[in-house]
Amino acid sequence: xxxxxxxxxxxxxxxxxxxxxxxxxxxxxxxxxxxxxxxxxxxxxxxxxxxxxxxxxxxxxxxxxxxxxxxxxxxxxxxxxxxxxxxxxxxxxxxxxxxxxxxxxxxxxxxxxxxxxxxxxxxxxxxxxxxxxxxxxxxxxxxxxxxxxxxxxxxxxxxxxxxxxxxxxxxxxxxxxxxxxxxxxxxxxxxxxxxxxxxxxxxxxxxxxxxxxxxxxxxxxxxxxxxxxxxxxxxxxxxxxxxxxxxxxxxxxxxxxxxxxxxxxxxxxxxxxxxxxxxxxxxxxxxxxxxxxxxxxxxxxxxxxxxxxxxxxxxxxxxxxxxxxxxxxxxxxxxxxxxxxxxxxxxxxxxxxxxxxxxxxxxxxxxxxxxxxxxxxxxxxxxxxxxxxxxxxxxxxxxxxxxxxxxxxxxxxxxxxxxxxxxxxxxxxxxxxxx
Ligand code: NAD
Numbered sequence: 001x002x003x004x005x006x007x008x009x010x011x012x013x014x015x016x017x018x019x020x021x022x023x024x025x026x027x028x029x030x031x032x033x034x035x036x037x038x039x040x041x042x043x044x045x046x047x048x049x050x051x052x053x054x055x056x057x058x059x060x061x062x063x064x065x066x067x068x069x070x071x072x073x074x075x076x077x078x079x080x081x082x083x084x085x086x087x088x089x090x091x092x093x094x095x096x097x098x099x100x101x102x103x104x105x106x107x108x109x110x111x112x113x114x115x116x117x118x119x120x121x122x123x124x125x126x127x128x129x130x131x132x133x134x135x136x137x138x139x140x141x142x143x144x145x146x147x148x149x150x151x152x153x154x155x156x157x158x159x160x161x162x163x164x165x166x167x168x169x170x171x172x173x174x175x176x177x178x179x180x181x182x183x184x185x186x187x188x189x190x191x192x193x194x195x196x197x198x199x200x201x202x203x204x205x206x207x208x209x210x211x212x213x214x215x216x217x218x219x220x221x222x223x224x225x226x227x228x229x230x231x232x233x234x235x236x237x238x239x240x241x242x243x244x245x246x247x248x249x250x251x252x253x254x255x256x257x258x259x260x261x262x263x264x265x266x267x268x269x270x271x272x273x274x275x276x277x278x279x280x281x282x283x284x285x286x287x288x289x290x291x292x293x294x295x296x297x298x299x300x301x302x303x304x305x306x307x308x309x310x311x312x313x314x315x316x317x318x319x320x321x322x323x324x325x326x327x328x329x330x331x332x333x334x335x336x337x338x339x340x341x342x343x344x345x346x347x348x349x350x351x352x353x354x355x356x357x358x359x360x361x362x363x364x365x366x367x368x369x370x371x372x373x374x375x376x377x378x379x380x381x382x383x384x385x386x387x388x389x390x391x392x393x394x395x396x397x398x399x400x401x402x403x404x405x406x407x408x409x410x411x412x413x414x415x416x417x418x419x420x421x422x423x424x425x426x427x428x429x430x431x432x433x434x435x
Contacts, residue, residue: 024295
């Protein structure tokens with residue numbers, strides 16, 4: 001039986017990613033992280049070797065070149081990826097990331113996370129992820145559109161409403177999804193269900209924009225109850241103020257918690273008695289960043305992670321909490337809104353300090369859950385009300401939390417192992433039934 005120390009069947013990352021702890025050169029190997037978590041859980045549940053073999057590696061990987069004529073006339077060659085990890089429970093599902101550090105191992109690790117996440121929230125999808133190595137912040141709208149259409153043409157052959165359905169992730173948004181849908185439609189006819197996270201008037205679902213943050217909020221409420229933290233008045237720090245971080249801040253502040261610190265790629269802000277989240281949002285809209293909001297103290301991303309708070313919510317990129325900074329973390333609870341923000345070494349250190357960590361595959365499953373609702377609405381050509389979407393989302397997130405928390409208590413195992421075991425159990429069962 002493979003053990004946690006067994007080498008990955010895949011060559012790991014070149015370590016090109018720099019985590020949002022801001023440390024230049026900190027090497028985060030997402031595929032190795034996911035692989036290690038998989039092996040720990042497989043070992044814990046004594047998963048049979050053949051099932052491990054089938055579930056550990058991806059089903060299909062595509063690497064494509066995407067030439068784009070840039071605004072100044074020169075030709076730029078981008079590289080894009082789509083990894084389909086596992087499809088035994090349904091069509092492959094996962095976001096598309098535009099970021100200058102995206103590479104195949106990162107996409108591979110994120111694709112596996114999607115397989116476990118869709119299983120945990122109980123939606124009938126498998127796991128996939130995609131990405132293009134680019135810096136969307138330095139590209140014009142025309143360049144981004146050309147890149148998106150070119151990428152879509154290249155991965156078209158692996159996609160399908162019942163085969164593989166992309167969605168937004170870091171650096172992509174509803175507009176990018178609209179271009180992807182439009183490009184797919186040129187060849188296949190009007191097919192809104194080919195992507196989720198679209199603009200609402202093009203078949204997107206009400207509540208999709210806020211879905212991941214809302215799911216993080218629901219899980220944070222439950223985790224606070226379970227670990228004896230009174231959310232009313234609790235101090236919360238959130239790293240990353242994009243889609244997920246900003247919605248999480250907004251929704252948790254409404255429950256009476258104090259969002260004492262938030263940050264983005266440019267830096268962070270702190271206010272002891274709690275930030276006015278609406279003001280932060282207005283400031284971001286006006287300036288493009290949270291930094292320099294009047295009445296707040298400037299902090300950097302590293303300081304944010306080490307603040308004395310009740311709940312720390314990393315909601316930026318992976319590799320935020322590592323063995324280098326974990327000893328300085330003082331939060332009582334960590335909720336992983338981002339994917340892989342805590343490295344396995346840091347995870348073990350937090351465990352030995354008795355700081356519970358709610359893992360990504362449970363905490364941020366709200367996005368893919370409402371993506372599923374969007375897909376269902378597109379297939380039925382029927383729109384749900386916002387109330388119905390958030391009611392169904394809450395129902396599924398609570399069911400996932402209850403199953404995993406119960407397993408964690410019964411098996412005296414951290415939430416991360418309990419989550420992986422729950423996910424592997426469901427995917428393994430479907431695998432045994434199929435083969
Ligand atoms: P986004 O692009 O909207 O926002 C990312 C935020 O992180 C921005 O505020 C950005 O400035 C900040 N950031 C980037 N680099 C940083 C750094 N080095 N230090 C500090 N902050 C940094 O992305 P998002 O959609 O909010 O996704 C955030 C995380 O949540 C990612 O890990 C993503 O994979 C995960 N996630 C997103 C969804 C979703 O529905 N959008 C679903 C599940 C998981």
